[in-house]
Amino acid sequence: MTDVKIDIQPDMTTEVTATERADVRSYLRQWAMPHVLCPGCAHGIVLRSFLEAVDQLQLDQDKIAMVAGIGCSSRLAGYVDFCTLHGTHGRAPAFATGLKLARPDLNVVVVTGDGDGLAIGGNHLIHAARRNIDMTVLLLNNSIYGMTGGQAAPTTPEGAIASTAPQGHIEPGFDACKLLMGAGASYVARVFAANPIEMTKVMMDGLSHPGFAFIELVSDCPEYFGRYNKIGGGPEMLNWIAVRDEGIAGPLSEKRFVEHIPVKPPAIGVKSGVLQREIRPVYAGVRAAEGQHT
Amino acid sequence: MSDNSKGLLLAGVGGQGVILASMIIADALMRAGFDVKQSEVHGMAQRGGSVVSHIRWGKEVASPLVEKGSAEVLAAFEWAEAIRWVDYVRNEGAVVTDIKTIVPPGACNDTHAWSTAYPRFEIDLFRSRLIETRFVDATANAVQLGNVRAANSVILGSVAAFVGIDLIHWEEAIASLVPKGTEEINLAAFHAGMNAPMAQIPAPPAEPAEYLGPHLIDIQQDWCKSCDICPRVCPEHCLKLDTDGTLLVINADACTGCRLCEMLCPDFAITIRPPAAAEHHEPAISGRKM
Ligand code: SF4
Ligand code: SF4
Ligand code: SF4
Numbered sequence: 001m002t003d004v005k006i007d008i009q010p011d012m013t014t015e016v017t018a019t020e021r022a023d024v025r026s027y028l029r030q031w032a033m034p035h036v037l038c039p040g041c042a043h044g045i046v047l048r049s050f051l052e053a054v055d056q057l058q059l060d061q062d063k064i065a066m067v068a069g070i071g072c073s074s075r076l077a078g079y080v081d082f083c084t085l086h087g088t089h090g091r092a093p094a095f096a097t098g099l100k101l102a103r104p105d106l107n108v109v110v111v112t113g114d115g116d117g118l119a120i121g122g123n124h125l126i127h128a129a130r131r132n133i134d135m136t137v138l139l140l141n142n143s144i145y146g147m148t149g150g151q152a153a154p155t156t157p158e159g160a161i162a163s164t165a166p167q168g169h170i171e172p173g174f175d176a177c178k179l180l181m182g183a184g185a186s187y188v189a190r191v192f193a194a195n196p197i198e199m200t201k202v203m204m205d206g207l208s209h210p211g212f213a214f215i216e217l218v219s220d221c222p223e224y225f226g227r228y229n230k231i232g233g234g235p236e237m238l239n240w241i242a243v244r245d246e247g248i249a250g251p252l253s254e255k256r257f258v259e260h261i262p263v264k265p266p267a268i269g270v271k272s273g274v275l276q277r278e279i280r281p282v283y284a285g286v287r288a289a290e291g292q293h294t
Numbered sequence: 295m296s297d298n299s300k301g302l303l304l305a306g307v308g309g310q311g312v313i314l315a316s317m318i319i320a321d322a323l324m325r326a327g328f329d330v331k332q333s334e335v336h337g338m339a340q341r342g343g344s345v346v347s348h349i350r351w352g353k354e355v356a357s358p359l360v361e362k363g364s365a366e367v368l369a370a371f372e373w374a375e376a377i378r379w380v381d382y383v384r385n386e387g388a389v390v391t392d393i394k395t396i397v398p399p400g401a402c403n404d405t406h407a408w409s410t411a412y413p414r415f416e417i418d419l420f421r422s423r424l425i426e427t428r429f430v431d432a433t434a435n436a437v438q439l440g441n442v443r444a445a446n447s448v449i450l451g452s453v454a455a456f457v458g459i460d461l462i463h464w465e466e467a468i469a470s471l472v473p474k475g476t477e478e479i480n481l482a483a484f485h486a487g488m489n490a491p492m493a494q495i496p497a498p499p500a501e502p503a504e505y506l507g508p509h510l511i512d513i514q515q516d517w518c519k520s521c522d523i524c525p526r527v528c529p530e531h532c533l534k535l536d537t538d539g540t541l542l543v544i545n546a547d548a549c550t551g552c553r554l555c556e557m558l559c560p561d562f563a564i565t566i567r568p569p570a571a572a573e574h575h576e577p578a579i580s581g582r583k584m
Contacts, residue, residue, distance in 0.1 A: 023565060024562070025562050025565070028562065033517060033562070034516065034517040034519070034561055034562075034563075035561065037560065037561075038519075039519035039520060039521040039560075039561075040519070040521030040522070040523055040560060041560055042560060043560065044559070044560025044561050044562070045557070045558055045559070045560050048557065048559075048560075048562060049557070052557075194558075196557035196558060197557070222521075233521065233522065234521035234522060234523045234560070235521070235522050235523050235526040235527075238523060238558070
């Protein structure tokens with residue numbers, strides 16, 4: 001990745017909210033709350049940032065279609081008061097493709113995890129990217145299969161403990177952003193769940209991007225990854241991912257936690273920010289221009 | 295200053311280009327035949343902290359540090375920095391300041407209403423010490439020329455009047471130090487700064503201006519999963535988990551409304567309300583019926 005271009009610079013001196021903020025809880029299905037995620041799981045922080053982005057962009061709740069597969073991250077679709085579709089494992093991008101072609105007026109958002117999106121459904125993801133279908137994919141990467149009990153995922157870092165890798169994982173992990181850049185995604189970004197303001201900004205950016213927008217959200221799993229690797233619970237895991245951030249907000253997040261939390265095992269740093277942005281023809285848009293669909 | 299040298303101070307906020315500007319001044323002074331020493335402090339620069347650069351020039355300069363009350367001129371790239379460093383200016387000296395305001399995140403009492411302790415613009419502020427205050431709208435000048443990044447050269451142009459060296463030295467220094475390809479615009483900005491009229495002082499922000507009290511920390515206990523994130527992130531130590539896992543507000547008066555706890559709670563269990571809204575706060579969330 002030589003031509004990495006980070007053009008989102010979170011402005012540290014102002015707040016993200018320019019307009020009056022709504023209570024983002026009003027975007028939740030009240031009857032379904034509290035959600036099923038484990039205490040301290042950063043997936044909830046990601047969801048909150050997403051709702052803030054929706055609120056900031058003043059998107060119509062009934063025009064957002066959130067499509068999910070299977071997994072802890074995919075559970076998020078069950079709690080938002082938008083149009084939601086809970087599909088089969090890994091197939092969210094395929095459902096979303098069909099949905100977008102049939103209903104181009106909808107704002108299609110796929111919420112998926114690293115196992116769901118990169119292993120079980122890796123194929124669907126890269127082809128949706130290649131076609132440049134106009135959708136936003138939120139891939140919550142917690143480096144493990146959480147819902148099914150902590151098995152090693154394609155993103156589990158080498159050496160990390162998982163239930164299927166009790167001695168430490170022997171394979172190298174996956175770089176989801178590089179994969180999607182290779183597949184031709186017209187927008188690729190990575191943000192860390194420990195930086196909610198930056199997350200909201202990038203999600204607003206991704207939601208506004210015409211074409212396939214892929215956002216990797218570095219999230220965590222205190223329940224399995226944190227426990228197996230003896231990192232700790234919610235706060236410790238959040239700190240663990242915060243120190244991996246080699247983007248603009250990196251030095252800030254280092255100081256976020258008031259008490260010093262030791263970092264072990266060593267966290268591997270990754271770049272954050274917008275890694276790829278290009279404008280190219282959108283699949284549904286080409287068809288619309290040819291008058292081929294209703 | 296015993297060695298008859300003169301001093302100049304540049305102050306700004308991390309990322310504003312203070313260091314480059316001070317290199318240009320030092321270079322221009324050297325081209326004018328002076329011995330120049332320059333030193334800077336920029337510890338917190340990356341986080342938007344204060345950056346200050348000292349320059350001294352004369353026949354022979356021993357130390358780069360400008361003593362308090364001895365600088366000929368203070369060039370501030372931001373208003374609060376002008377006030378922060380004005381002690382260094384000698385009586386009857388000068389302050390050239392941009393009318394930009396950058397409110398440091400830590401200085402807010404209230405990040406929603408901007409009711410901060412940020413100082414107001416005041417033309418008479420330094421009058422008792424006969425300091426000449428010159429407000430420059432560097433950003434507007436630079437934007438007019440087509441590149442906002444040339445704002446620093448506008449300030450340099452306004453500073454030049456108080457340094458008293460030939461124009462040619464400034465022009466050469468700028469041309470040799472600014473990034474390649476931006477020489478022309480920076481020179482134009484410098485000239486604009488020399489001739490810039492006194493900028494209109496922006497009006498103070500409208501209501502609410504004063505500190506309205508601490509924010510209201512609204513905890514939805516039945517959603518809280520006692521994960522301990524919020525107590526660990528609150529910079530003001532407002533929150534604490536009880537031994538039975540109940541989240542307690544232990545220091546309500548200290549809450550600044552930074553919303554870190556709210557944004558980092560995975561369970562939507564905390565909502566921070568500004569003090570004005572806190573008065574008539576409605577606990578019910580207006581979700582839609584299913
Ligand atoms: S299993 Fe892991 S990823 Fe899933 S909800 Fe629990 S902590 Fe989060
Ligand atoms: S908003 Fe939350 S984190 Fe910030 S000071 Fe108040 S209680 Fe603490
Ligand atoms: S972050 Fe949220 S869930 Fe965790 S202890 Fe605080 S209020 Fe409870």
